Amino acid sequence: MHPNLLTANANAVNYERANIVVSPLRQQISQELHNRPSPQVNVPTSITHLAVRITEQERDLEYQQIYTLCQRYNVNPPTCEASCYYQDFGGFELRWERHLEFSSYSFIRKGLGKSLFDGYATEFLPQEWFDNIIGELVSAVNLVMHEAEISEQALYHAFEGHQVLGSNVAGDRANVYTSFKLHSDGFSRILIQSKLLNSYQAGRLIQRMLEIETYQMMALLSLPIARSLSHKVAKMENDLVAINQQMADSDKVNDGEMLDKLSELAGKTEQLIADISYRFSATNAYYELVCSRLKQLKETDIAGTERINEFVTRRLSPGIRTCQALSVRLEDLTRRIARASSLLRTRVDLTIEQQNQQLLSAINQRGVVQLRLQQMVEGVSIAAMAYYLMGLLDYVLNAMKLSGFSVNKVMVKGFAVPIILLSTWLLVRFAIRYINKGKG
Secondary structure (H helix, E strand, O other), X not given: OOOOOOEOOOOOOOOOEOOOOOOOOHHHHHHHOOOOOOOOOOOOEEEEEEEEEOOHHHHHHHHHHHHHHHXXXXXXXXXXXXXXXXXXXXXXXXXEEEOOOEEEEEEEEEOOOOOOOOOHHXXXXXXXXXXOOOOEEEEEEEEEEEOOOOOHHHHHHHXXXXXXXXXXXXXXXXXXXXXXOXXXXXXXXXXXXXXXXXXXXXXXXXXXXXXXXXXXXXXXXXXXXXXXXXXXXHHHHHHHHHXXXXXXXXXXXXXXXHHHHHXXXXXXXXXXXXXXXXXXXXXXXXXXXXXXXXXHHOOEOEOOEOOHHHHHHHHHHHHHHHHHHHHHHHHXXXXXXXXXXXXXXXXXXXXXXXXXXXXXXXXXXXXXXXXXXXXXXXXXXXXXXXXXXXXHHHHHHHHHHHOOOOOOHHHHHXXXXXXXXXXXXXXXXXXXXXHHHHHO
């Protein structure tokens, strides 16, 4: 018997719930595989694509703006939790996608305008709404796809005289041209000449080109940060070198002062790493996505034109390497500070150990002095006790003489002195052992 997720026995009169606990994330995870599908477009078509950085605090405002647009065109709005939204607005189609740190808007319109890249895709969009899109604009692209051949002169005018990059893609089903430049309208431009693309293949190619444009811009957001921090990191490296040089001069260095400087430098380094860690990690992730999308294009050469893959990897890689190099420098600086701190702490520990040795030696010397003083006191005590006992013995002998006993006091006292001294010494030693035993 193989029960499904709802019932344990479908043939039983009383249905029983299965004992399988379904993860509350199952539906969400399953849906994630189907989010952000590529569009299916007919040739010719015009597309305007925008990518804006947006914070969590702006998400509600972003949703309200999309909701307002949907009300204006009397179409169903997305849900508040939606991560993507695809809707036909009549004159154009809107594709909105919410990513981790940015959102993208693609406005798709069938056909072409009177001229290439004339904003045909957004003619029906209210200018006020368009101008007030929530977020910080990172990428703006006008893309045109058609089937007609295009001459070099037409390419020159379409891209306003900028260097045109191009390649044959998708197994000789299309030619792609771009410049990765910002043109007079503030948009970059992509021109696709479809040869044998169906609607699905055309949508996939469009999606890849737009992702390449967007992801490379997102990847390069770290480059200005890396350049601005380079001098600061160099100063921190020089500070560490100066501290190491001072540590090498063991006669004049103040270990406590050096340890404070190292701790301060380590704190600054860790703070810097924490500040840029997310941004630089995102840069590496976006760069990998760009490389992946370039590989998926399966480019072949167009005579006399530089390939897109060649241009992007040649121009984008140095910027990414600059960011990665700064991260490596910071990690190396952290390790060097840790080694210097360890060496300095070892030296401090050795200094403390030497001081402890000297202190123990002084304590031992005091113990020897105290022992000698104790022995001296013991000797004086024995002599004093013997003296008093001899005095008592003198009283006894005088009493005996007055009682009529004939006693030679001098002889008795002479023989009594060693006996009294020995007895007193034994008594004192016994008392000391007893006291020490009690302490133990």
